[in-house]
Amino acid sequence: MAEGPVRTGKPRGNLPPLDLYVPEPRYRPGDTVDYSHLQIPEPGLLARPDEACEASETWPLTLDMVRVLGDDDRAVGPWNPHLDPETLRRMLATMALTRAFDDRMYRGQRQGKTSFYMKSTGEEAISIACAHALAADDMVFPSYRQQGILIARGYPLEEMINQIYSNRADRLKGRQLPIMYSAKDYGFFTISGNLATQFPQAVGWAMASAIKGDTRIATSFVGEGSSAEGDFHAAMTFAAVYNAPVVLNVVNNQWAISSFSGFAGAERTTFAARAAGYGIAGLRVDGNDILAVYAAMEWAANRARANKGPTLIEHFTYRAEGHSTSDDPNAYRSAREAEDWPLGDPIMRLKKHLIALGEWSEEQHEAMDRDLAEQVKVATKEAEKNGILGHGLHHPFHTMFEDVFEELPWHLQEQAEQAIRERQTKWPEWKE
Amino acid sequence: MIEENPVSLHDAPSRSMNMIEAINDALDIMMARDPDVVIMGEDVGYFGGVFRATAGLQKKFGKNRVFDTPINECGIIGAAVGMAAYGLRPVPEIQFADYIYPGLDQLVSEAARLRYRSAGEFVAPITVRSPFGGGIFGGQTHSQSPEALFTHVAGLKTVIPATPYDAKGLLIAAIEDNDPVIFFEPKRIYNGPFDGYYDRPSRPWKGLPGSQVPEGYYKVPLGKARVVREGAALTVVTYGTMVHVAEAVLAEKGVDAEIIDLRSLVPLDIDTVEKSVEKTGKCLVIHEATRTSGFGSELVTLVQERCFYHLEAPVERVTGFDTPYPHSLEWAYFPGPVRIGEAVDRLMKD
Numbered sequence: 001m002a003e004g005p006v007r008t009g010k011p012r013g014n015l016p017p018l019d020l021y022v023p024e025p026r027y028r029p030g031d032t033v034d035y036s037h038l039q040i041p042e043p044g045l046l047a048r049p050d051e052a053c054e055a056s057e058t059w060p061l062t063l064d065m066v067r068v069l070g071d072d073d074r075a076v077g078p079w080n081p082h083l084d085p086e087t088l089r090r091m092l093a094t095m096a097l098t099r100a101f102d103d104r105m106y107r108g109q110r111q112g113k114t115s116f117y118m119k120s121t122g123e124e125a126i127s128i129a130c131a132h133a134l135a136a137d138d139m140v141f142p143s144y145r146q147q148g149i150l151i152a153r154g155y156p157l158e159e160m161i162n163q164i165y166s167n168r169a170d171r172l173k174g175r176q177l178p179i180m181y182s183a184k185d186y187g188f189f190t191i192s193g194n195l196a197t198q199f200p201q202a203v204g205w206a207m208a209s210a211i212k213g214d215t216r217i218a219t220s221f222v223g224e225g226s227s228a229e230g231d232f233h234a235a236m237t238f239a240a241v242y243n244a245p246v247v248l249n250v251v252n253n254q255w256a257i258s259s260f261s262g263f264a265g266a267e268r269t270t271f272a273a274r275a276a277g278y279g280i281a282g283l284r285v286d287g288n289d290i291l292a293v294y295a296a297m298e299w300a301a302n303r304a305r306a307n308k309g310p311t312l313i314e315h316f317t318y319r320a321e322g323h324s325t326s327d328d329p330n331a332y333r334s335a336r337e338a339e340d341w342p343l344g345d346p347i348m349r350l351k352k353h354l355i356a357l358g359e360w361s362e363e364q365h366e367a368m369d370r371d372l373a374e375q376v377k378v379a380t381k382e383a384e385k386n387g388i389l390g391h392g393l394h395h396p397f398h399t400m401f402e403d404v405f406e407e408l409p410w411h412l413q414e415q416a417e418q419a420i421r422e423r424q425t426k427w428p429e430w431k432e
Numbered sequence: 433m434i435e436e437n438p439v440s441l442h443d444a445p446s447r448s449m450n451m452i453e454a455i456n457d458a459l460d461i462m463m464a465r466d467p468d469v470v471i472m473g474e475d476v477g478y479f480g481g482v483f484r485a486t487a488g489l490q491k492k493f494g495k496n497r498v499f500d501t502p503i504n505e506c507g508i509i510g511a512a513v514g515m516a517a518y519g520l521r522p523v524p525e526i527q528f529a530d531y532i533y534p535g536l537d538q539l540v541s542e543a544a545r546l547r548y549r550s551a552g553e554f555v556a557p558i559t560v561r562s563p564f565g566g567g568i569f570g571g572q573t574h575s576q577s578p579e580a581l582f583t584h585v586a587g588l589k590t591v592i593p594a595t596p597y598d599a600k601g602l603l604i605a606a607i608e609d610n611d612p613v614i615f616f617e618p619k620r621i622y623n624g625p626f627d628g629y630y631d632r633p634s635r636p637w638k639g640l641p642g643s644q645v646p647e648g649y650y651k652v653p654l655g656k657a658r659v660v661r662e663g664a665a666l667t668v669v670t671y672g673t674m675v676h677v678a679e680a681v682l683a684e685k686g687v688d689a690e691i692i693d694l695r696s697l698v699p700l701d702i703d704t705v706e707k708s709v710e711k712t713g714k715c716l717v718i719h720e721a722t723r724t725s726g727f728g729s730e731l732v733t734l735v736q737e738r739c740f741y742h743l744e745a746p747v748e749r750v751t752g753f754d755t756p757y758p759h760s761l762e763w764a765y766f767p768g769p770v771r772i773g774e775a776v777d778r779l780m781k782d
Contacts, residue, residue: 141514172551182550189517190550194541200507201542204514204522211470211496211520218514230534234507241502403548404586406555406610409655409699 044077225256287317473525595642601652
């Protein structure tokens with residue numbers, strides 16, 4: 001048996017032995033949840049500084065929280081973006097569509113149509129508000145939980161499902177794990193499994209736009225867990241040094257798989273507060289308040305576009321579902337957490353706001369949900385005609401070897417021939 | 433090289449350059465030819481680089497095209513990937529190959545796979561320049577030869593010049609290539625070739641073969657080896673500084689060796705190697721990098737697989753030892769004339 005480590009330091013006077021602190025979330029499975037410790041400020045109280053202000057002026061906003069929608073379902077305060085009802089309804093529908101899509105794809109994975117899926121339930125406001133606040137040709141460097149941006153930008157659901165099913169119509173030729181979309185024509189950068197790598201890439205893209213005297217800006221997203229990666233620091237440093245026209249987002253959904261946000265440093269300060277140390281403007285927003293998220297993104301985008309530099313936005317939200325289809329959150333957190341989340345559900349909050357404005361009704365909402373479910377169903381059926389994972393309707397074998405390089409070098413040519421030989425040995429009748 | 437550049441380089445005006453001047457010239461030409469080429473790295477801007485490879489370029493092309501970066505290799509490569517996604521053609525510099533590791537995730541997980549994972553939607557035509565190799569009393573972190581870490585990565589090209597002529601032509605080809613290229617510059621031969629006899633005076637490039645560099649634009653294609661010396665008794669496959677060491681040692685030994693400078697490790701010119709070994713029946717692989725899982729292992733395997741019935745002796749490899757690069761015992765570590773000589777003797781004894 002291995003012995004424990006031996007203490008070798010000499011006792012010094014009356015000093016106590018050093019003690020390692022390992023963070024522990026407040027609630028584990030079975031616990032009752034009490035959110036009274038959370039500082040949720042009243043909406044409408046925070047000032048909205050000028051978009052061209054000094055970065056340091058945003059310091060109070062990094063510790064507080066931009067909120068627009070109150071418990072009375074009204075939009076209040078200087079951050080109210082005053083969106084017209086038509087835009088609000090469109091954002092509501094896009095959030096609902098994203099959720100309907102997530103639900104159906106989750107079921108598809110459970111039915112064995114694909115290997116993997118990740119929902120964004122509870123975080124829809126962040127993606128959809130950002131997509132609406134940006135110009136269509138601004139470049140997004142997403143993580144894997146911003147499917148709402150792709151949907152908001154009108155990317156066909158069927159194309160998304162083809163990718164999820166890795167079928168013969170998959171634009172990524174079955175090479176990528178489901179949900180790792182890539183859509184250059186929709187300003188949506190290829191998603192990588194490696195966390196936070198897209199953060200310095202977004203800064204580089206923004207620098208390139210500045211080098212060329214373009215007017216487009218870039219934005220990127222990481223979870224609060226990934227903000228612990230070195231790439232976060234690299235991105236923040238480069239963004240600050242070159243005053244890059246970029247908006248960097250931390251989606252603080254409280255959980256990185258089974259690790260609560262304390263393992264990314266949340267017990268000591270906010271994620272937005274990190275902006276100050278880099279000399280970058282920072283905002284902390286109620287991520288379930290789509291008006292607040294829109295206002296923050298619009299503020300940051302205007303700032304970037306005016307050559308006033310980068311902004312870090314922390315979106316305070318809650319990951320309502322498991323990390324992925326491979327995850328069971330009941331193994332590490334209380335089931336009450338999501339249900340009792342004090343900032344509520346972004347879809348419900350916008351719905352109630354629209355109803356309070358007299359621009360929406362329960363009946364309209366129900367009808368919309370039915371329509372959206374049908375829309376997702378139709379797209380799914382269409383995509384399934386191109387095959388589901390493991391049912392033979394995939395891209396030809398040779399495509400596995402393409403695009404490693406621009407041209408196929410001799411060693412890949414040889415390996416491609418080998419793969420085809422193996423296939424013919426196993427299925428002599430097979431024709432591609 | 434004539435076939436690559438039919439417009440007759442022989443007639444083009446040329447001058448003798450060392451490798452740094454040749455690299456600087458290549459960068460200058462590409463900056464002028466292509467407004468999307470940008471140079472970035474630690475100390476590359478105003479100062480012109482710790483090895484002077486980018487001297488004068490910021491003044492000529494402006495700070496938007498040639499600029500200093502924070503000391504953060506992850507950021508340098510990551511930003512370069514983002515710039516490439518925008519449509520630029522970045523040429524980032526990593527000050528020493530020994531310091532490329534913080535950028536490794538961006539190179540391996542991102543630059544190398546961008547084209548593949550996006551089915552060609554996004555590409556990373558970046559050229560990462562980095563001084564590499566030992567022989568300069570650089571100790572552990574200014575001497576390494578990490579090429580095998582990169583040749584192992586699908587989607588990266590790895591290029592190593594051995595002369596000023598090749599350095600310029602290969603660098604221009606690398607910058608124009610639409611795939612990410614790791615361009616390792618053997619810093620031991622920046623100023624003159626090194627024959628491995630560290631106790632003899634070193635020579636500058638001036639006037640030596642390979643230092644005559646044509647003015648203006650030309651390319652040395654990636655994936656094509658250079659036969660340094662034709663021979664019938666033994667094939668020596670090598671690259672970088674070791675090309676010159678091999679040349680000197682084999683001349684000293686009087687062996688009629690065919691010496692091949694690979695120039696590109698990926699893509700590899702397997703035809704030239706194969707043809708040579710079929711002719712000579714013997715093969716010696718030489719590199720400075722550590723032995724185990726080094727690029728030499730790949731070369732030995734390929735020769736064994738493809739030339740088995742022509743081989744008259746086991747394929748040998750002479751490499752650095754499997755230790756971190758030492759400071760005081762540099763010449764005991766370096767695969768110099770004694771180590772190469774012994775291998776040549778073994779191979780030539782029948």
